Amino acid sequence: MGFDSYIHIANALVLMYCKCGAVEDALYIFEKIDGKDIISWNSMIAGYAQHGLALQAIDLYEEMKKQSIEPDAITFLGVLSSCRHAGLVKEGWFYFNSMDELGVQLDLDHYSCIVDLLGRAGLLDEAKDFIEKMPIYSNAVIWGSLLSSSRLHGSVWIDIRAAENRLLLEPSWSATLVQLANLYASMGYWDRAAGVRKLMKDRGVKTKPGHSWVEIKDSVCQFRAEDRSNPRMAEIVFVLDILVDHMKNLGYEAEMHEEVDNTLFSIG
Incomplete structure (x- = not known):
């Protein structure tokens, strides 16, 4: 305009x-x-x-x-x-x-x-x-x-x-x-x-x-320390456990790649 x-x-x-x-x-x-x-x-x-x-x-x-x-x-x-x-x-x-x-x-x-x-x-x-x-x-x-x-x-x-x-x-x-x-x-x-x-x-x-919070569309969800009043807490914890395991696996894979790279470098 x-x-x-x-x-x-x-x-x-x-x-x-x-x-x-x-x-x-x-x-x-x-x-x-x-x-x-x-x-x-x-x-x-x-x-x-x-x-x-x-x-x-x-x-x-x-x-x-x-x-x-x-x-x-x-x-x-x-x-x-x-x-x-x-x-x-x-x-x-x-x-x-x-x-x-x-x-x-x-x-x-x-x-x-x-x-x-x-x-x-x-x-x-x-x-x-x-x-x-x-x-x-x-x-x-x-x-x-x-x-x-x-x-x-x-x-x-x-x-x-x-x-x-x-x-x-x-x-x-x-x-x-x-x-x-x-x-x-x-x-x-x-x-x-x-x-x-x-x-x-x-x-x-x-x-x-x-506490932490996340905004989803028009609603705000709060999460307080040691608060289990959320009716879907079991699902939340389950997803968090999956994410933690995923991050651990990524860290393990990164370490393995680094070891392989170091080995190849030393051989070269």
């Missing part, structure tokens, strides 16, 4: 296609836009970052600079997010430091990206020091990011430190309370673990069971 010639509608289309996962369609619209504004570039960079296409996001940012488009805080948020998902520590530091040089104001979201980037890379001490030296107060999200990373990489002491700091900001966060109690118990600090449990009881904090 020709409305895509309007910059605001074209930008909305780019954003929509990115959110739908149709990155190629988003790029098609983006490349057709005449007189791209900062929102056009930011939408496409964010779309790349959202789907883990870090190199494309960085390349687009560099192209943006060549065309003398000044980046803003949202631009760098997209670039840093892409570096975070791809584990590009060196690149993430570079673009983070360049924000100050370009006069772009840093906020908590940018700091959070760096903490998550360092944590995912296993640089937990560096991430902790970064948080403690931040010129602005950290929030629960930042400490929660370090908490997840330390749990992933098995660093108990940093895990405890992150959990304690997150609880100072969100005292009633049940998941963190349970995790902190378990961490204390794993280190043999039984008094501290009991203290956290008592704190939960006194405050009436209860843990919520984990």
Whole structure:
């Protein structure tokens, strides 16, 4: 109908296609836009970052600079997010430091990206020091990011430190309370673990069971941990068992192929 010639509608289309996962369609619209504004570039960079296409996001940012488009805080948020998902520590530091040089104001979201980037890379001490030296107060999200990373990489002491700091900001966060109690118990600090449990009881904090959900046509089906109220639970478990056996067989076949390849390589 020709409305895509309007910059605001074209930008909305780019954003929509990115959110739908149709990155190629988003790029098609983006490349057709005449007189791209900062929102056009930011939408496409964010779309790349959202789907883990870090190199494309960085390349687009560099192209943006060549065309003398000044980046803003949202631009760098997209670039840093892409570096975070791809584990590009060196690149993430570079673009983070360049924000100050370009006069772009840093906020908590940018700091959070760096903490998550360092944590995912296993640089937990560096991430902790970064948080403690931040010129602005950290929030629960930042400490929660370090908490997840330390749990992933098995660093108990940093895990405890992150959990304690997150609880100072969100005292009633049940998941963190349970995790902190378990961490204390794993280190043999039984008094501290009991203290956290008592704190939960006194405050009436209860843990919520984990659940997943799937949308089928117009209905949403939820599955909670250890919940057997679903009348078709026996069928569900049966199908899950089949899938588990199938995955095990695939893993066994992959190992067999690898052994055969190694044998042929050594013979050759």
